[in-house]
Amino acid sequence: MAEHLADLSVRGLDLVDPSALSQDAKALMTEECEKIAPFDEKKLEEILDLYIRTGIPVHSPGYMGRQFSGVVPLGGVVEFVSSVLNQPSSFYEAGQLPNVAERLMADELNRFIGWEPGRFAMVTTSGGSLANLTAMLAARNQKFPRFWPDGAAGLEGGARPAIAVSDDVHYSVSRAAGVMGIGEAQIVRLPLNGRRQISIEGARAALAAAERANLRVFCLVASAGTTSVGAFDPIGALADLARERDIWLHVDGAHGASLLVSDRFRHKLRGIEKADSLTWDAHKMTFVPAPCTLLFYRDREASGGAFRQRASYVFDEKPDIYTELDSGDRNFECTKRPMIMSLWVLWAMYGRALFAEKVEYLCALTQQAYHLLHAEPDFETVHRPEANILCFRYRPHGVAEEDVHALQVAIRNRVKLRGRFFISKVNVDGVAALRVVMMNHEITVDHFRMLLEEIRGVGRTLHGTHWNPRRNGGCS
Template identity: 65%
Template sequence: MTSSLSDVHGSPPEPTAEGPPAPTPGLTAAFDPERFHDGAVEIAGRLTSHLRDRSVRGLDLLDPAVLLKAARDLMTPERRRVADFDADRVNRIVDLYTGTGIPVHSPGYMGRQFSGVVPLAGLIDMVGSVVNQPSSFYEAGQLPNVAERLMAEELNRFIGWDRDRFAMVTTSGGSLANLTALLAARDRAFPQIWTRGAAGLPGPPAIAVSEEAHYSVTRAAGVLGIGERQIVRLPVDHAGRIRADLAGKVLQEATRRGLRLFCLVASAGTTSMGAFDPLEDLAAVAHRHGLWLHVDGAHGASLLLSDRHRDRLRGIERADSLTWDAHKMLFMPAPCTLLFYRDGAAARGAFRQRASYVFDEEPDIYRAYDSADKTLECTKRPMIMPLWTVWSVYGPALFAQKIDRLCAVARQAYRMIDAEPDFAVAHEPESNILCFRYLPDGLEPATTHRLQLEIRNRIRSGGRFFISKVDIDGVAALRVVVMNHLIDAGHLAMLITEIRDVGRRVLGASATARPGHRNGSPS
């Protein structure tokens, strides 16, 4: 290994009077390693205190104007020179950042599908930011590309595809992964469309999706030029799962209307209720109709790592592609999405660009690890590194144990809420998502929707718990997503009590405001 340019080229040329000026002291100081060290130690200490806080708290939602002013006050007024480093300013920025974010490590956080990360993953994410190795090409990110290959092999053990044929690529989020998979599916069905466009096709390209499909799937269809009329909606059961027994008839009707169906999109863990479509049955339907089967497993694919819950994805080995978010149930920093293909050759069908400045003309041992020809991103973060590092240090049992714990707590929440006479569960949880409603005796059906929305908003404003809501059959329901393994029965009981108290106050205020009441008493 050479130690300097002079070892190769001899002595460097002498600088000339016309050369660029030397870096200013301010510029040099901003990149000073010792200053980085001191700042990193200080920030790590503040984050450690943040992680130690196990209090039950939700989201402190500030008025945007207040936060805008607070953030603006933290900006240096210096414009003409590099400002002096201000450690206090940095600390206040970190405190504002952590203080205004969703407290994902708190037992009061039950609202969204992203998780508090494994702390080691956060450290490795910082390493990736400092060394800055975009990972679309092997030469730019050697270890990230090797780690991507290793994680593909590890996770495919749970999927079950031919190890010599499958492929995996990382993408920045499930939305981009779903779009990329649909591009690959479209290329298989219409290989000429990339160069000639859709003109001349015997019928408009179409896809079949669940009525509960994530909006990113229909958004991807729009990006591909597939209009709303070419999105075939497959009926679902009461739990939000595609009715495989009815899907064939719907697909036949779409074909009779002249649509050229090329892909069926199933879900492994829907966003609304965490429902798992019957993949094995849908694979048979897709095969009969010659369709690519894509599984949006952004949330639920991680259940493959659990011996207790893997059966939810029975039939996944028959799918053509799979979206899997590591920033959800693998507890990694966002975004980190893994897109799998059963046939690795199909991965290269999604994109066909060539550019001499990045794509080498002749294949070699390095290019085999490049992923830029299989993803929309030319520059992407080395997002695989936190996952590979945590997997390498702790092994798969860490993920399996947390997944099992989250699903068990969701089941416990189901039992507790189902036992309350003034609550109604909307479904049995298939993973870690549970939807329910507060329905006290005498509640008029017309007010049910509005009541759930008001409860959710007041719970959020209260700052103790953070839950979400979703519409089921057009009526709002409260929704908890158990992402913290520290949540226990005590926290669930606190949440139930708070929902009931808030609901009673809302109904009481509504009754007081009705005509015929004055000053809180009937007139």
């Protein structure tokens, strides 16, 4: 691992044929069936080497593809200790320090959210998808109190439960709606403005139309850093609109909530103190091992509304000073990793500045990359980055409009297979764009220049006589 972390060469994903990897992995498995096989240090070394070689090198300057990050190594050491101790943290008696650490980190981070001390709550969940689902359940059960015990049969007045979301909302929100029994027809899509944020005027009209269609919108989901382009919705204005209509406002800040720790970028979440709940993935821009997600509630009482049941084998009949710190009644998981420990230890050791400086560097680097693209006549940007996500296209002279989509897809695939850089792609207004996510502080603007040269070289080859997007679907 030390050698792996010290390797700062530019490299992307070494994609291996699954059948070949399966053979390599199977060859490392013992054939002993009757007794415990003796420990083989050489075999363990080979297994770990295979694991490292076939993983995405998130610490390399060539990795710019996804929102999971290279971790602060000390966080990985803490994860090792947590794995060996194996303390599930949904209940205080099973994980004493993790439960205390959750309270401490909640208070530390709430300084940047701004809710009333002692009135808010925070629980950890295994990923932003589960946090979004949990918050939406709390919202539904608050607005429809009979839904939990009676299901849809408990609805009164004939209005159908609905949620309102942005056109760029993360797919986990729509998935959560399906899990909750809310059909696609009851998801109200809110239009975007030119910056790919929820349009307040459009949202107001869409909510009014939903009401006329006998839909009862109980939750509006805003984004603080959309997955597609990293846009931040106008949280304060949406909170005012939600309050007018008695709607719960949940902010999916899985990616962008970490900007709160930065004095320079906290304004991106202006109005967050008015929200009802907030998802915050620490394993993204606070650089700890995944999963480590924090789900905040403005009202502590509301945090207990997502799940409503009792189980005598885990829930005590008479609360005391110990069970007061239990979170098992407020999160879906019973056995939950003590994921807060890696974040708390880093915060305890280094303080806020470790995270703020890294966030600020990556956001500034993304702005540099954006301005660099403007000087390149064969590239176009599709948005102005608000944080560390940047989407653009390779658009040399002579590419037909109908071929632009396929060309971006083909470039991304070819770059990935070459193994020097790892980037992603996303459709913006129905047309593919190349997408970089700056998650590694080892990346410099020179590395981005190298990426552009790689894209340009691949694009020129594809744009030549050997590439026909209508023949091969752009996957050459």
